[in-house]
Amino acid sequence: PFDYAQDKPFDYAQGRPQGEAWTGYSGGHGAGRFDPYLADLLSREEKLRWEMESLRRELRLLEADEGPILRSRVELHSDQPQALARLAELSQAYEEVVERLRLVAPDWLEAHSATLFSMQALRRTAMAYLSVRWACLSYYVLGEMLVTFYLDTQRLTVHRRSLNAYDRLALRQCTYPAGEFRELIYRGTVRGHRAPGDPGRTYLQHLYRLLIPPEAEDLGEDNLLLIAPHGPLHGLAFQALLADEKPLVTRVPLTYVPSLSALQLLLRELAGNDSIRRVLACGLSDFGSQASSLPHTADEVTALRxxxxxxxxxxxxxxxxxxALLRLSDTEDLAGYDVIHFATHAVLDHLAPSQSRVLLADDSLTLADILNLRLRARMVVLSACEGAMGQQYPGDEIMGLARAFFLAGARTVVASLWSVEDVSTGEFMGRFYRRLGAGEGVAQALRAAQVEMAAEGYSPYQWAPFIAIGLP
Structure with a gap:
């Protein structure tokens, strides 16, 4: 039995501020378009976006882990420092406009119709629509305090723990986004060379004990564990956490959710038929001066065929x-696809996070473009680099490319937490789609592909970055 005295704090924590920000973007397209203030904001957003894109092309600016870099075949011209300063100015102005849109978007997108989060309502909805035994873990990292909520059909328990220096170190090491840290923690190598001591194994075992409460220990492969991260935990591959020597995913399928209130809304919209009938794959291998080539994306698409x-x-x-994608969206043809698969690069723009984008042949599909797509997809797959990660707002879920597709109408997004090795991505996706084709759900198919690759000796660095966000 659950402790009713804990229900109200739980309802408040799940409904605000996490779910409130998510529902602020959810809803139909076109509402409020005649609001003069909103129309002005949208006009300014478009103007700034195109001005930044034009300036970025002139500078051939790309993003690296350590910040912006110039890719030019000529020496640095005297006017380029001024152009960079102008780009930074435009980026700041753009982010201010986006932040204002975030404030007015709830009215624009009719979010006032969303109800407040209720733990009891979530229970009823999940029991009605999820056919397997399920449990939810929702986290809050509040300074040096970790709060973990465990919820299932019968129980609600709350675990509070003060984070000591080692806890905080393990969290930093396992969530830091730099590529070399990911390689060290999840493969035990640095630039391909074996690191002494295998610190990643020790940290992942420690975080399992820190983050997975005893109530979740009896979940099995036919059950479902829903994860609602917070703050730095958005960057953690929970599936790779080690119970002794075994990754968590070998025991139970996992699905991430932006928040439990978002899950409640998604479950209410769950259609009776979840079969996959039509799939659109959009892929590139050569990006010219935009980015490095992805020679194995052709093999990835062949595996899908x-x-x-x-x-x-x-x-x-x-x-x-x-x-082509915007045309398909305008004609409603894009809404006819059950799955949309991107085999291409994704870029996270550190100067203007809302300008993060998917690289395509003619131009980039920006976050603003994605939010305006008309989708009814069961799933969007981003087999690209760091598609799940993005700008974090305090108390809110990540504002990344994955979340943008989610809010455009996708019910599940499969994306990556870090830059993925090109060859292993194709191998992973082939296994994943074969399982989907055999009738397994997204969470089960994802787990099966990860367990298979782990059993065959692939490192977590190769299989663990892929996560499912949304419905299982």
Whole structure:
């Protein structure tokens, strides 16, 4: 039995501020378009976006882990420092406009119709729509305090723990986004060379004990564990946490949710038929001066063809354009696809997070573009670099490319927590789609692909970054 005295604090914590920000973007397209203030904001957003894109092209600016870099075949011109300063100015102005849109978007997108979060309502909804035994873990990292909520059909328990210096160190090491840290923690190597002591194994075992409460220990492979991260935990691959020597995913399928209130809304919209009939794959291997090539994306798309056959439509190479996707959206054809798969680069823009984008043949599909797409997809797959990570707002879920697709109408997004090795991505996706084709759900198919690769000797660095966000 649950402790009713704990229900109200739980309802408040789940409803605000996490769910409030998510529902602020959810809703129909087109509401409020005649509001003069909103129209002005949208006009300014578009103008700033195109001005930044034009300036970025002139500078051939890309993002690296350590910040912006210039990629030019000529020496640095005298006017480029001024251009960089102008780009920073535009980026700041753009973020201010986006923040104002965040404030007015709830009215624009009719979020006033969303109800406040209720733990009892979530229980009823989950029991009605989820056919397996389930449990939820929702986290809050509040300074040096970790609060973990455990919820299932019968119990609600709250664990509070003060984070000591070692706890905080383990969290930093396992969530730090830099590529070399990811390689060290999840593969035990640095630039391909074996690191002494295997610190990642020790940290992942410690975080399992810190983050997975005893109530979740009896969940099995036929059950479902829902994870609602907070703060730095958005960057943690929970599936790779080690119970002794075994990754968590070998025991139970996992699905991430932006918040439990968001899960409640998604479950209410769950359709009776979740079959996958039509899939659109959009892929590139050559990006010119924009980014490094991805030679194995062709193999990835070939693997999809072998599994999906006539169910698959492909936009490849010069056909994989922003214009083509926006046209499909405008004609409502994009809404007819059950799965949309991107085999291309994703770029996180550190100067203007809301300008994060998917690289395509003619232009970039920006976060603002994605939010305006008309989707009814069961799933969007981003087999790109760091598609799940993005700007974090305090008390809110990540504002990344994955979340943008989610809010555009996708019910599940499969994305990556860090830059993924190109060859292993194709291998992973082939296994994942074969499981989907056999009738397994997203969470079960994802788990099966990860367990198979782990059993065959692939490191967590290769299989653990892929996560499912949303419905299982």
């Amino acid at each position: 072998e599994v999906l056959r006539e169910q698959l439509n492909v936009l490849w190479g010069s056909e994989a354009t922003r214009e």
